[in-house]
Structure formats: C-alpha cells, structure tokens
Amino acid sequence: MQLYNKLSAEERAQLIDESGEDRLTISFYQYHHIKNPTIFRNYLFVNWNEQEVLGRIYIASEGINAQLSVPSRRFYEFKEFLDSIPFLKDIRLNIAIEQDNKSFLKLKVKVRNKIVADGLNDDTFDVTNKGVHLSAKEFNEMLADPNTICVDMRNHYESEIGHFQGAVTPDVDTFRDSLDIIEEDLKDHKEDKNLVMYCTGGIRCEKASAYYKHKGFKNVYQLEGGIIEYVRQTKADNLENKFIGKNFVFDHRRGERVSDDVISQCHQCGAPCDEHVNCDNQACHLLFIQCKSCREKMNNCCSDECMSVAALPEDEQKKLRRGRSVSNKIFKKGRSEALRFKK
Template sequence: MAVLHNRISRKELKERILLDQTPRTTISFYSYFKIEEPKVFRDKLYKDFTALGVLGRIYLAQEGVNAQISIPTANVDAFRTYLYAIEPLNGLRLNIAVDDDGKSFYVLDIKVRNKIVADGIDDPLFDMANKGRYVNAEQFNALTNDPDTVVIDMRNHYEFEVGHFENAIEIPSDTFREQLPMAADMMDADKNKNIIMYCTGGIRCEKASAYMLHKGFKNVFHLEGGIINYVNQVKEQGLGNKFHGKNFVFDQRLGERVTEEIISCCHQCGKPADTHVNCVNDSCHLLFIQCDECKEKMEGTCSKECKDFIHLPEEEQKALRSGIDKGRNVFNKAKSRLKDLKTD
C-alpha cells in the first residue's frame, strides 16, 4: 500500500533540499470547482505528485484546490500534462515564481479543509460562479490610469508593507474573512467606480470580487493570476510596471524581488529594509522585518527577551517552551510588542 504522508523529519528534509543541486521550479495555482470527495482526491494527488517529485503546500476542499509547489524543472511538462488531464483543471494557468532559488519547499503537504480560502461567508445565496471580470497586466495598467478606478489590496498588512501597487488601498485587518465586509463598507459610497482587486496569485481577489458583486457593486474586476502573473506579463510584454517593492510569498523565500525599491523599514532600528524573518527563538518565531545589522546584533531574534532565551541551556529552553502555542505569530498581530522589537 502506498505511503500517503511524509515519514521523514522536516529538519532532515530541509537539509536535503538545501544540499540538492537539482534545478527546481516554484509554481502556484488554484481553481474553484466542485470536488465531490476531497479526501479521495487528496490521496490520489499525494501518490501521483510524490512520483513527480512535487514538494509544497496544497489545500483541497469541496470548493476547489489551492496550491503552492516546487517541482524538478525537468518534470514541469509532465506535471502540466498530468494536471491538464483532470478535466476541471485542463488549461489551468500555472503561475511561475518571479524570483526563484529552487528552495521554496522541502516537504509535500496536502490537506483537506472546509474551504480553500477561509472567508466567513455563510450566505447560501453567495455564488463563486458570479465573480468579477479578469484583467491582465495591460488592462490593469489602462484601467488604473482612469481616476474613477479604485485598486484594493486583499492581502495582509505584512504583505502590503513590503510591496504593493501604486495608489492601492490597504484593508486594515489581519484576516481575509474580516477584510471582505470591511472592503464592502469602505467602498459603499463608490459603488459606481471601477474596482480592481488583487492579491498574490489570484485566489483571494477572485473570491473577493464575487463577494463585492454579491453586495451590489457593479464594475468589479480582479487581477488574473495576481501579482505573480502581472509581473511575469510585464516582463514578457515590455509593459510599464505599477508594482513597487517586494512580493511576499508563503514559502521559505518569504518574498520575491520585483523592483529594487525598498519601501518598508526594519522593525527594530527603522532603517530601510524589506527582509522578513522568523525570530530564531523556537518559542517565539515572530515574523518581522529585520535588517542585516540588527540580525547580527540581535542574533536573529526579535527582542532582548528572545536573545537571552536562546542562550539558556537547551534543556531549560525545552522546559520553558512546553505548552506554548505560538499560533500565527506575525508582527501585525502583536502590535503591543512592537516597542520590544527596538534595539538598544
């Protein structure tokens, strides 16, 4: 019987990938379509993806699939052929990473969820089939030259902070489920304007566009393939680029360089910086922006307390870590701790 889950420690798998010289390509894709038996579909994908050398994070639900993966470059064509043989996925757009070192993932995780994007929507009349109109990079640039166009960023603060489109509106919330009603409320007085929604790869803004139409907005668009596809199209077609900074991504890279501009600051010293890191203290792992100087000074930690902690004997660290639930520990979820990030 085939093994349908990983049995090797993640630490070992990460070390293997870091040493492996095999060229790999990072790809993301999603599709909203009906999956009758997500668990059965999940097990088949795990077996077949493993055979192709796929690593990454894939979520399945009855509403569809959401995937960020890495695959040996030599297997990309075979992977595309496999995926396109699944009828609802035939011709699916695959977003190729903009700035890729081949080390984005080191394990294959395929999980069944209630939804591929947690949205908090419980209205039975909501229908993903009624979604906004796609715009490509050229159309996006043209529409955003119109003063009656509003661009809405449907990503989290830590994504927006390091890079975003010109004049984009940030929805000030920590979760997508909170952002949806907030976006509708914020735009209530502008229901006749063109509204373009965007996100990293398209999955959130596609659902957001359907939500806005559900709430009575008329001229709703969403950026096809998100920032990743936009940047690739801009490069391929020689278009003007309206995205500035870095595109945050949810893998080991934590970001793709789009332009050389650094539009954010180190959370510890305030100098220009846009490198996200996780605090090296295993009982913290706070996600924050840290410049090279602070990284050296603070030894990769986010605070004096964490710096002191990593110098404790290992057994004492383990005892203190016991029972701690870090949750989704990111700097915007811990604003009260921002003062603690400042270095002396």
C-alpha cells in the same frame, strides 16, 4: 502506500543540495466541487511524492489552492499529471518571479473547510458571478482612469513591503477582516467607481469579486493571475510596471523582488528594509521585518526575551514550550509590542 512525509526539512534540504538539480516554484488554484476531498488529497500526495513535489496544498470541497516546487526535469511530467485531472487540465500555473530550490522542504497536502479562509457563507450569494478579469495591460489602463479605486486584497504584512501605486491597502491581519472594512469604506461608490482588486495569485479576488457584486458594486474587476502573472506579462510584453517593492510569497523565500524600491522599514531600528524573517525562538516564531544589522545584534530574534530563550539548549526550550499555545503570537505578523517600528 505513503501518505505523509518521512523526511525532516533538514534532511530534505541536504538531499536538494546533493542532487545539484534546479527546482521550479509554482502556484495555482481552481474552484471546483470535489465530492471527497480526503480521497483526492491522498491521490495527489501519492503521485506528487513520487514526482518529488514539495509544497503546501489545501484541498476542500470547493477546490484546490496549491503552492509548490517541482524538479525542473520533471515539470512536464507534473504538467501531464495535472492535465489528467479534468478540472485541472490546462490550468494556469503561476511560475515564481525568483526561483529558490528550497522554497519548500516538505510536501503538505491538507484537507480544509475552505481553500481560503474568507469567513463567508457561500450559500448566500452566487460565487460564480465574478468580476471582470484584467490582463496587465488592461490593469494599467484601468489604474489610469480617475474613476478607478484600486484595492489590495492582501494583509498588512504583505502590502507593507510592496503594492501598486495609489492602491488602497487595508490595515488588516486576515483576508476575512478586509471584506467588511472595504465595503464600508467604499459604500458611497458602489455605482460611480470602478472597483479593481488584486492579490498575490488571484485566488482571494475570485471570491471577493463575487461577494462585492452581491453587495451591490456595479463595476467590479480583478487582476488576472494576481501580482505574479502581472509581473510576468509586464516583462514579456515590455509594459510599464506599476508595482513598487517586493511581492510577499508564502514559502521560505517570503518575498520576490519586483522593483528596486524599498518602501518598508526594519521593525526594530527603523532602517529601510523589506526582509521578512521569523523569530528564532520557536515558541514565538513571530513574522517581522529585520535588517542585517539587527539580525546580527539580536541573533535572529524579535526581543531580548526571545533571544534569551533561543540561546538555551534545545531540550530546555522544549520544556518551556510544553503545553503552551503560541498560535496567537505566531499570527500577529509584526504586531508584537516588542517591535518599536512596526506598521
């Protein structure tokens, strides 16, 4: 029984090219008590590996959080499999705005303590007492209400390239950082304002809305299905789109174009740009915004130092990386001192 990937990302990319088949990028989540996350993880991996599913899926005792891609020809087989799992039957699937056959190149199903790292003690409040879900139409109407405070529950590198007009965009690196900051900033409006939240696909708002109700906020709302579902509904129902820029996504695409507005800048030269890249120096792998001109000039790197390292033979790069922890740099998400025009 195969429980892990046997192909590299490069080998998988070649197979995708050779197949000539289109794939669908999909995301979904569900909070549900899972008695044995490891057994459930293995069950999903075996079945999804056979269905040629690729992606990044987190399993915890509290539920599942999935971003994945599936061959278009096997979508209904994939959906039938989900429906065979009682707590996933008829689950809402967020279909990507822009499709890319190589959005994911491996199948990674991981067991975690939580499906979203929120830093909360779930035993201290009722996680099922969530905010009111809003459709795209209702969300637009709520934004027009002067008593509404709209809050982006995503991180700075996500909202930097796109957000809703007039939204509060906390300058934070992680979801857990935003929770206390938002409560402190809005402490004087717990009863007289509508707290309306949104995120990429809705999962962060599920927990945050319950948390803020526990903290005394009286009028708590959340965008159903997040930005992805909002864009789908605005197109399907011919509604006004109030999101400007790009929606950051956690796969190889790194972003989906929602409007033509470019609201961010290259972190190296300051030119208008909203293309996220990862530094080519694998010992760095910093996520930052880089324009085409700087990409060519810097050889896809964030600094002269990284450019020098990336130019070395691979075996020498591995020697330099050996025994070094770089995770703190990886997750700076554009905060590096080497970037002159970072947010």
